[in-house]
Each structure stands twice: as C-alpha cells, then as structure tokens.
Amino acid sequence: MSLTDERPRSDETPPPTEAPSRLGRILPVASVVAAVLALVFGALWLIALNSDSVTIASDRDEVLQDARQAVLNLNTLDYHNAQAGLDLWVQSSTGSVRDEFAKNRDAYAQLVTQQKRTTSATISDAAVGELDNRSGVARVLLGVDVTVTPEGQKPTVTRQRIEAEMTRTDDGWKVSALDPLLTPGN
Numbered sequence: 001m002s003l004t005d006e007r008p009r010s011d012e013t014p015p016p017t018e019a020p021s022r023l024g025r026i027l028p029v030a031s032v033v034a035a036v037l038a039l040v041f042g043a044l045w046l047i048a049l050n051s052d053s054v055t056i057a058s059d060r061d062e063v064l065q066d067a068r069q070a071v072l073n074l075n076t077l078d079y080h081n082a083q084a085g086l087d088l089w090v091q092s093s094t095g096s097v098r099d100e101f102a103k104n105r106d107a108y109a110q111l112v113t114q115q116k117r118t119t120s121a122t123i124s125d126a127a128v129g130e131l132d133n134r135s136g137v138a139r140v141l142l143g144v145d146v147t148v149t150p151e152g153q154k155p156t157v158t159r160q161r162i163e164a165e166m167t168r169t170d171d172g173w174k175v176s177a178l179d180p181l182l183t184p185g186n
Contacts, residue, residue, distance in 0.1 A: 060128045060138075066173035067140035067164050068123045074175065075121035075146050082109040094167050094174035116151035129163070136168030141181070 070092035077085040086109060089101045101108075124143040131138040142162045149155040165177035 056131065056133065059133055060131055063131060063138040063166050063168075063173045064126055064128050064140060067128075067138075067142065067166050067175070068126050070166070070173075070175045071126075071142050071144055071162060071164055071178075072121050072123060074178070075144055076119055077112055078118045079112045079116050079151075080118075082112050092175055094169050095176040097175055097177060118149045118151075119146055120149075121146045124159075137176075138166045138168075138173065140164045140166055 073085075073088040073092040076088075086101065086105050089108075090098055090105070093101055122145045124145055126140060126142045129139045129141050140163070142164060144160045144162055146158050146160060147155045148158065161181040163179045163181055164175050165179075166173040167176040
C-alpha cells in the first residue's frame with residue numbers, strides 16, 4: 001500500500017459534524033416548549049370551559065328559547081281544539097299563572113269556542129333583560145305579533161310587547177308572570 005492510497009480523494013466530502021449537533025440540541029428544546037404550551041393552553045381551555053360566564057351564557061340562551069316558545073304557546077289557541085291549546089298554556093307556565101290557567105281552563109275553552117276565534121302568534125324580537133341564576137328567575141322582553149281570526153272574517157294583527165318572568169323548574173324555564181309593556185302613546 002502506498003501513501004497516496006490512504007489520502008482522501010478530492011471529490012469526496014468529509015461527513016458533516018456541526019449540523020447534527022445543532023439539530024440534536026434544538027429538537028429536545030422544541031419538544032419541551034411544545035409540551036409546556038400544550039399544558040398551558042389545555043389548562044386555559046379547561047378554566048374557560050368551567051367559568052361562570054360560560055354557564056351564564058348557556059342559561060341565557062336556554063331561558064330565551066323557553067320564553068319564546070312559552071309566549072308563542074300562550075298566544076296561540078284554536079277554537080276547534082281549545083283543550084289541546086290550553087294544555088300547552090298549563091305546560092308552559094308555573095306558579096300562580098299556571099294555577100289561574102288550570103282553575104279557569106273550562107271557562108277559557110267555553111269562551112274561545114263560543115267566539116269561534118283562532119289566534120296564532122309570532123315572536124318578532126326577544127331579549128333577556130335579567131337573569132338571576134341563584135334564584136332561578138329571569139325577565140325576558142318579547143315583541144309578539146298576534147293574529148286573531150274570527151270564523152268567517154278577515155284576520156287582524158295586534159302587536160304587543162310583553163315582559164315575561166321566567167322561573168327555572170325541573171322541566172325547564174316556565175312563565176311565572178306576564179306583564180304587557182305600554183309604549184308611549186298607548
């Protein structure tokens with residue numbers, strides 16, 4: 001063997017020595033940073049998920065939906081099937097309002113049947129004005145358009161603004177008080 005055989009050829013490059021050491025130092029640091037960020041953002045997500053503001057927002061959505069449906073139920077009645085409509089009145093209410101509907105149910109059915117009227121409602125707007133989660137009471141303001149159709153006559157539409165007090169029950173939010181809101185000039 002000669003000395004020239006042991007010499008490296010000029011077309012061969014020596015193996016890199018610095019690049020793997022940099023990469024070897026960067027990867028563990030990046031892994032630790034990623035793990036810490038995942039823990040921090042995971043903890044922040046759990047805190048936000050269980051915060052009171054999320055619960056209140058969810059309760060506001062629920063009471064608003066139940067109030068809209070309850071006020072629709074309480075303003076819709078067909079003399080052809082008054083008992084079914086009155087069932088909805090009772091199911092949509094609680095407390096003294098429910099007691100009044102149950103007590104006067106037969107008189108309401110007789111009146112609507114004699115007058116041969118049909119009413120149907122649409123909610124034009126609604127908003128939760130107050131919500132007390134601790135006591136389970138909310139106040140909802142609603143704009144309601146009620147179409148009254150006496151048999152054989154043209155329908156008339158009345159616009160109402162109502163404040164509904166809603167009370168949380170085991171079956172959801174129910175109407176516990178209804179108050180018409182007067183606007184200036186009415």
